[in-house]
Ligand code: SF4
């Protein structure tokens with residue numbers, strides 16, 4: 001993934017051997033064959049490399065900075081990095097030269113001060129993203145040359161004082177390296193475009209498509225799926241475990257508001273949405289969510305396919321089993337608090353336009369990365385926030401989803417696209433029957449009996465109640481009427 005080049009004092013001396021003037025200092029305390037400078041290079045723009053080396057935040061930062069251009073990561077470490085002596089190294093904002101087929105490749109340098117997910121990554125490093133300019137694209141399939149540029153000051157007075165620069169080739173042969181190590185690299189490292197990424201993840205793709213097929217079938221036959229509350233609960237718990245365990249923790253298919261902000265930024269920058277293709281799980285889930293939005297609304301994603309939503313619901317179920325029950329807010333308070341998530345969404349989307357760096361911070365309100373991508377192995381403030389969001393759900397049912405989640409708000413905001421009122425209703429719903437309303441944990445049914453689809457999570461509880469002659473008032477009355485014993489009076493006439 002990373003290739004290393006070491007430049008020793010002997011290499012430097014050799015490179016400057018033609019200079020006869022005094023100057024060009026000596027690195028004290030560094031042996032001739034020791035490392036004066038260690039350079040590490042990685043072709044970050046290849047998703048399987050970039051995603052492996054950077055954490056989620058770093059990967060997003062890179063993608064925001066590069067806007068689909070190729071990018072390299074270069075790190076410098078060793079005594080020459082910290083040197084302030086011009087005779088050893090003259091400071092240079094662009095100490096690299098990149099060429100392909102003999103032509104210079106333009107790039108910009110973006111400092112990156114976070115650690116990498118790479119064993120043995122040194123503590124004291126200077127790291128940069130080299131983001132290739134779209135005007136001179138870099139073809140990662142073809143060999144290219146990267147050189148480190150070292151400048152040293154020579155001479156003893158102002159007239160003779162001059163900077164001499166030398167280039168040191170930095171080894172990076174992605175193409176040859178890929179071919180040599182093809183078999184031992186991690187599974188998708190040899191994917192350099194989205195088709196190969198999809199092929200490499202074909203088992204996960206197949207499992208996800210099969211899972212979505214099962215869900216579609218179950219939702220089309222919603223009355224059968226929820227024919228008894230026992231059957232419904234069995235199916236729902238099993239599916240939520242699949243969502244959390246497979247879609248979330250295994251296949252990393254958590255959709256996030258960052259997908260939306262990245263798409264907005266890409267479109268604003270004149271790009272398109274093809275970057276999404278490098279993540280098959282997200283692509284399939286977004287397509288499915290987009291199509292089902294027209295049929296069942298945002299409920300299908302939020303109710304069945306969001307791993308963090310599933311985690312909250314499973315925790316609530318366990319809590320209920322041990323006697324911890326969630327409270328219901330008064331309708332007025334519930335209605336007020338639901339606006340918080342829209343406000344958060346507005347701040348995130350608005351800040352893309354006026355303060356992009358703030359939007360980078362604001363999206364951290366989502367605890368998905370911590371709970372799903374990093375399996376809770378992260379710095380403690382992130383873990384604390386994820387735990388707070390989950391604990392919130394112990395007091396208010398799926399509290400994070402209903403009141404905070406900006407992704408849920410974005411989906412609810414476009415829920416008007418839903419074309420079908422799929423929850424069956426009777427004239428008696430609302431007047432006089434309030435059975436579904438009181439049992440809807442999401443408080444998505446109004447006193448009138450009308451369903452607020454933008455707040456519905458398709459748990460199917462009300463569909464189950466609708467068919468249940470023990471819980472649905474009109475059915476209870478009908479059952480009672482049918483079983484009512486009509487006294488029969490026998491008249492015996494005297495002859
Ligand atoms: S509201 Fe947010 S956390 Fe909840 S299910 Fe929807 S996207 Fe997931």
Ligand code: SF4
Nearest residue numbers: 440456457459460462
């Ligand atoms: S009970 Fe509430 S959340 Fe569940 S399907 Fe009915 S309206 Fe939607």
